[in-house]
Amino acid sequence: MARKIGVYVCHCGSNIAGKVDCANVAEFAGNIKDVVVSRDYQFMCSDPGQEMIIRDIRQYGLDRVVVASCSPRLHEKTFQKACARAGLNPYLMQHCCIREHCSWTTADPDEATAKARHIVEAAVERVGEHGELFSREVEVLPDVMVVGAGIAGIQAALDIAKSGHTVHLVEQSPSIGGHMAQFDKTFPTLDCAACISTPKMVAVSQEPNINLLTWSEVEEVTGFVGNYTVTVLRKPRYVNETVCTGCGACLEKCPTKAISEFNEGLGKRKAIYRNSPQAVPNTPVIDGTICKKITKDKCGICATICPTGAIDYEMKERREVFHVGSIVLATGYDAMDPTPLREYGFGKYDNVYTALQFERLNNAVGPTEGRIVLKNGEKPESVAIIHCVGSRDKNYHEYCSRTCCMYALKYDHLIKDKVGHDTKVYNFYIDMRCFGKGYEEFYKRVQEEGVTFIRGRPSEIVQEDGRLVVVGEDTLLGMNVRLPVDMVILCTAMEPRKDVTEVARVFGVAQGQDGFFLEEHPKLGPVSTATDGVFLAGTCQGPKDIPDAVSHASGGAAQAIALAAKGTVSISPTTSWINPDVCVGCQVCVGLCAYSAIEFDERRNIAVINEAMCKGCGSCAGYCPSGAAQIKHFKETQIFNEIDGLLGMIPDWRPPMEEPDAEPVRIPVQTDQPEKRA
Amino acid sequence: MSQEFEPTILAFVCNWCTYTAADLAGTSRMVQQPNLRLVRMMCTGMVDPKYIVKSLLSGADGVLVSGCHPGDCHYINGNYKARRRVKLLNEILPQFGIEKERVKLTWVGASEGNEFAATVNNFINEIRELGPMEARSMAVV
Numbered sequence: 001m002a003r004k005i006g007v008y009v010c011h012c013g014s015n016i017a018g019k020v021d022c023a024n025v026a027e028f029a030g031n032i033k034d035v036v037v038s039r040d041y042q043f044m045c046s047d048p049g050q051e052m053i054i055r056d057i058r059q060y061g062l063d064r065v066v067v068a069s070c071s072p073r074l075h076e077k078t079f080q081k082a083c084a085r086a087g088l089n090p091y092l093m094q095h096c097c098i099r100e101h102c103s104w105t106t107a108d109p110d111e112a113t114a115k116a117r118h119i120v121e122a123a124v125e126r127v128g129e130h131g132e133l134f135s136r137e138v139e140v141l142p143d144v145m146v147v148g149a150g151i152a153g154i155q156a157a158l159d160i161a162k163s164g165h166t167v168h169l170v171e172q173s174p175s176i177g178g179h180m181a182q183f184d185k186t187f188p189t190l191d192c193a194a195c196i197s198t199p200k201m202v203a204v205s206q207e208p209n210i211n212l213l214t215w216s217e218v219e220e221v222t223g224f225v226g227n228y229t230v231t232v233l234r235k236p237r238y239v240n241e242t243v244c245t246g247c248g249a250c251l252e253k254c255p256t257k258a259i260s261e262f263n264e265g266l267g268k269r270k271a272i273y274r275n276s277p278q279a280v281p282n283t284p285v286i287d288g289t290i291c292k293k294i295t296k297d298k299c300g301i302c303a304t305i306c307p308t309g310a311i312d313y314e315m316k317e318r319r320e321v322f323h324v325g326s327i328v329l330a331t332g333y334d335a336m337d338p339t340p341l342r343e344y345g346f347g348k349y350d351n352v353y354t355a356l357q358f359e360r361l362n363n364a365v366g367p368t369e370g371r372i373v374l375k376n377g378e379k380p381e382s383v384a385i386i387h388c389v390g391s392r393d394k395n396y397h398e399y400c401s402r403t404c405c406m407y408a409l410k411y412d413h414l415i416k417d418k419v420g421h422d423t424k425v426y427n428f429y430i431d432m433r434c435f436g437k438g439y440e441e442f443y444k445r446v447q448e449e450g451v452t453f454i455r456g457r458p459s460e461i462v463q464e465d466g467r468l469v470v471v472g473e474d475t476l477l478g479m480n481v482r483l484p485v486d487m488v489i490l491c492t493a494m495e496p497r498k499d500v501t502e503v504a505r506v507f508g509v510a511q512g513q514d515g516f517f518l519e520e521h522p523k524l525g526p527v528s529t530a531t532d533g534v535f536l537a538g539t540c541q542g543p544k545d546i547p548d549a550v551s552h553a554s555g556g557a558a559q560a561i562a563l564a565a566k567g568t569v570s571i572s573p574t575t576s577w578i579n580p581d582v583c584v585g586c587q588v589c590v591g592l593c594a595y596s597a598i599e600f601d602e603r604r605n606i607a608v609i610n611e612a613m614c615k616g617c618g619s620c621a622g623y624c625p626s627g628a629a630q631i632k633h634f635k636e637t638q639i640f641n642e643i644d645g646l647l648g649m650i651p652d653w654r655p656p657m658e659e660p661d662a663e664p665v666r667i668p669v670q671t672d673q674p675e676k677r678a
Numbered sequence: 679m680s681q682e683f684e685p686t687i688l689a690f691v692c693n694w695c696t697y698t699a700a701d702l703a704g705t706s707r708m709v710q711q712p713n714l715r716l717v718r719m720m721c722t723g724m725v726d727p728k729y730i731v732k733s734l735l736s737g738a739d740g741v742l743v744s745g746c747h748p749g750d751c752h753y754i755n756g757n758y759k760a761r762r763r764v765k766l767l768n769e770i771l772p773q774f775g776i777e778k779e780r781v782k783l784t785w786v787g788a789s790e791g792n793e794f795a796a797t798v799n800n801f802i803n804e805i806r807e808l809g810p811m812e813a814r815s816m817a818v819v
Contacts, residue, residue, distance in 0.1 A: 071701045072718070073693075100704025101716055105795070111712040118715055501749075510695070510750055512789040530694050530752060530788070574720070594754035617753030618724020622763065631724055639717065639729055646688060646715040647737040 003034040003128050006062040007120060008053055010044035010069030012099055017042075019103035019112040025068065028117050032124050036060050044069050050082040057086035064130065065093040066123045068116065071100045091133040091573070091633060096123035122645030129638045133573040136611070140226035140569050141325035143168065144560045147218055147507075150178020151546060152538025152553035153330030154200050159557035160328075161209035165564050168322050169204065170232055171214045175279035177201050178332055182262065184362035184370070186546060187410040188442030194278060194363075201280040215285055219319065221327070221507055224615065225533030226569045230322045236315040238286035238294070239272070244310035246282035248274075250302035256290050260367075264357040267367030272302050276365050286311075326560040329517060329529075330537040330553060331503055336390040336397070336493040343460040344389065344490055349468060350375040352461065352488045355407060362414055372419050380486035382424040383415055384470045386458055390493035392430060397493045399514050402543040404491035405433045409443055411489060412451040425451045426483060428458050428472060436545065454481060461488055494543040507534055516542045527555040532569070535559045574633040575614040576621055580606050582628035589620035589629055685739035685805040687714045689798070690725045692757070695746035695788045702791030710795050711802045714742070721745065722783075723756025727767050730781055734771075735814065740780045740805035744797065747785040757785070775813035779804060 007029040011017035022040040030038035037056050041049050044067055056062055065088065067079045072095040080090030098116040106112035142165050146157045149171035157169045175181075181201075183193035204210050213232055220231040239250075256271035263269075271291040274284045292299035293313050303311040335356045338346040346352045351374050353361070364370040374380055385408045390396040412425050432453070434443045447453070458472035470483045496515035497503065504511050509529045510518040517540050520528040527535050537553035538544060544552060563569060576597075578589070583606040590598045590607055597613035598620060600606075607629075609620075620629040621636075630636060691697045697718050703710065719725055722745030730741045743764055745757040764783040771778050782801055786794045 071697075071704070073698065073701055097701075097704075097716075100701045102712075104704040104707050105710045106712045107709050108712070115712045115715065122715070122717075505749060508752065508754075510746070510752075510788050513787075518788055530698075592759065594756070615753060617721045617756045618719070619721070619753070619756050619759050622724045622726045622759065631720070634720060634724060636726065636728070639719075639726075640732060642717055643688065643729065643733050643736060643738075646717065647686060647733070 004062050005035045005064040006056050007038040007066045009040040011042045016099050016103045019109050020116045021113045025116045029120050054086040064127045067095050068098045068120045071097045089132040092130050094123040094127040121648045122642045125641040125645035126638050135570040137568045140563050143324045145324040146328045148330035149176035150332045151180040152549045155550045155553040156328045156537045156557040161207045163561045168211045170216050172217050174215050174285040175275050183359045187406040188438045198278050205280050226325050228324050232320050234318050238315050240310040241283045243308050244283040253301050263360045263367050326533040326563045328535045328537050328556045331540040333494040333539040334497050336495045338490045338492050345461045355491050358489045382485040383487045384426045384485040385489045387429040387491045389490040401494040403545045409446045412446045416449050427453045574616045575611050576609045579628045584626050592619045687740040688733045688738045689742035690717050692722045692745040693720050694752035696744040696786040698788035699786045699790050699794040703795045706791050708795035710798045713802045714798050721753045721756035722760035744784045744786050
């Protein structure tokens with residue numbers, strides 16, 4: 001039976017029509033076999049554009065539709081829905097791209113038009129082989145997992161918990177709060193970081209809908225949107241959380257010391273420790289690598305002193321399995337280690353600090369109890385703050401870390417405030433980027449406090465006569481600068497976590513070129529990922545300050561709640577299908593399937609697809625030696641027709657005998673595929 | 679004649695990485711030579727060697743298969759399967775007089791728009807250098 005195909009070529013304003021002669025493409029398409037109507041229109045995705053398609057489907061009785069416009073990743077759904085509104089199965093529409101892959105990337109208008117014609121021809125040839133497909137609805141489990149309990153993870157978990165859904169909040173360190181718990185003040189309001197984050201941390205521990213899993217890591221994720229199975233490794237804390245009262249007696253007596261990670265290496269902690277007195281949970285953790293009892297079976301003083309008998313040296317790591325409908329990733333960032341930038345002498349000179357170290361110096365519960373002092377205990381008379389260390393630098397990270405300008409201004413103010421107004425503060429900056437609410441005003445305020453701003457990235461820091469000297473150029477004055485100071489603060493870049501690649505693999509999300517997790521769309525999909533049901537929150541997606549991380553997290557939470565609230569999700573029907581009449585039962589596909597979605601039916605001696613497990617990757621179809629396995633919507637006949645269409649026009653130079661048949665070759669492989677209604 | 683030769687190239691690209699990169703290259707207006715036409719697949723693992731052979735026989739002078747970087751496959755390991763298949767095809771094709779350079783496998787991640795444009799332009803140049811596919815005009819097939 002002849003098809004009735006409608007072809008719609010979009011101008012996309014001048015985005016396509018600026019290069020491609022859309023009328024010509026539409027006219028060309030109108031002459032392809034089975035095309036009964038072919039039109040071009042300024043904006044196909046607009047209401048009148050969609051109406052045009054719907055009207056034609058009804059008027060001409062179209063049974064196939066081809067839309068040539070932007071990338072199907074953008075508007076395929078739009079046109080599928082338009083077809084559905086007209087009563088046409090959405091999978092009888094083929095969306096082809098003549099914008100991103102044609103008009104925007106081709107220099108010559110004639111060549112662009114020719115390419116667009118090939119693309120449209122391919123879509124017309126392909127759509128003739130399309131069959132009706134029906135989406136499946138699957139249940140969404142009500143629980144949500146949030147990975148990472150920094151400020152973004154906390155916000156996401158609280159938002160989701162408020163909606164009444166259970167949240168499993170996984171945190172790899174012994175307590176929650178992330179980097180924000182290390183800070184002293186926050187810009188531009190100078191709110192005390194602990195004062196605003198502690199209530200949120202406590203809210204997490206008191207929220208009955210939040211199952212807090214600290215000192216834990218996600219090991220494995222299986223399943224699909226609505227139905228993820230997550231295995232969490234619970235590392236041994238050696239302190240029983242349910243019994244411990246957090247009195248802290250053990251912390252005082254422990255004789256073993258180690259460098260404190262929480263204090264960025266500036267102070268010591270015990271083998272049994274907690275990050276701060278406000279830690280949530282306030283149960284300490286024993287560092288099993290250095291504890292004398294655990295490593296050498298000596299000491300054991302904490303067990304003898306503990307009034308509740310919470311210490312358990314025999315604790316083993318264990319695994320817990322959770323079933324959740326969606327996952328919010330809030331794994332955060334690492335502050336870059338500036339050691340490789342040897343010109344700045346970090347690690348070599350005593351008074352060169354990283355920004356996070358300086359935060360700890362400032363913090364009332366930090367190693368100096370909030371006093372800004374040099375290593376020798378004296379107050380600095382002059383401080384240089386170097387911006388963009390590792391950021392906006394081809395050798396390290398090309399991107400801007402977005403927060404450094406502002407926290408540098410915060411440091412300017414804090415130094416003037418805490419050390420004294422006669423302290424000289426110098427900022428070496430490239431550009432001041434004060435883009436947020438109240439940020440520019442804060443910049444103005446700090447300028448008025450008598451801070452010096454020098455435009456230029458210093459070339460090196462040297463030590464002369466026991467003092468640090470910052471060597472650079474003031475690019476506004478065009479003069480070289482040699483500035484002796486007592487203390488240098490390096491505003492180090494925010495970079496992806498060290499284990500980001502492994503985490504990305506576990507959760508099946510991609511990384512961008514900068515290494516951070518890749519969002520679905522840089523503008524309009526900043527919290528979702530290419531993996532349905534896995535959302536992003538905070539700095540794991542890219543550098544953010546606190547308000548941005550919090551709002552991003554609320555966005556991710558909203559996506560997870562939306563899924564859970566609806567309770568069902570529609571799953572693409574483009575799964576594999578094994579033709580039982582063709583399958584010879586070789587079972588090769590069974591071994592190839594990465595999802596164990598193929599079972600072998602012993603009785604009929606054929607392989608059978610479990611549609612609930614199949615993701616439609618096509619590993620089986622790509623191999624199947626008998627051609628029995630086919631991906632719905634990517635069937636062999638469909639691809640062959642597409643290839644024919646794309647190659648339909650032969651360049652002029654070829655001898656005429658080489659022209660392929662005008663009729664596309666149709667390979668007679670399984671044409672009577674029954675599609676099941678879900 | 680070889681001066682006038684403009685190759686026709688098909689690319690089978692995976693939806694999650696290279697197709698996305700192609701979108702990005704477009705959005706970023708990275709001009710590419712017009713010789714290449716894309717076929718969107720869900721995964722390089724579903725690219726049946728038949729598709730590649732069929733393309734070569736029906737008029738393509740070169741075929742590019744491009745997917746996610748090793749380890750980044752949206753479907754766990756489809757790209758490894760593609761790698762095996764293309765490697766095998768590269769062994770077999772010369773026996774039919776088809777240069778193995780005509781079939782190429784690359785990895786282009788979703789955020790690598792510039793990489794995509796460069797890959798496309800390089801491959802087109804390589805095939806242009808290689809010239810028209812003799813095997814087809816010899817009517818071996």
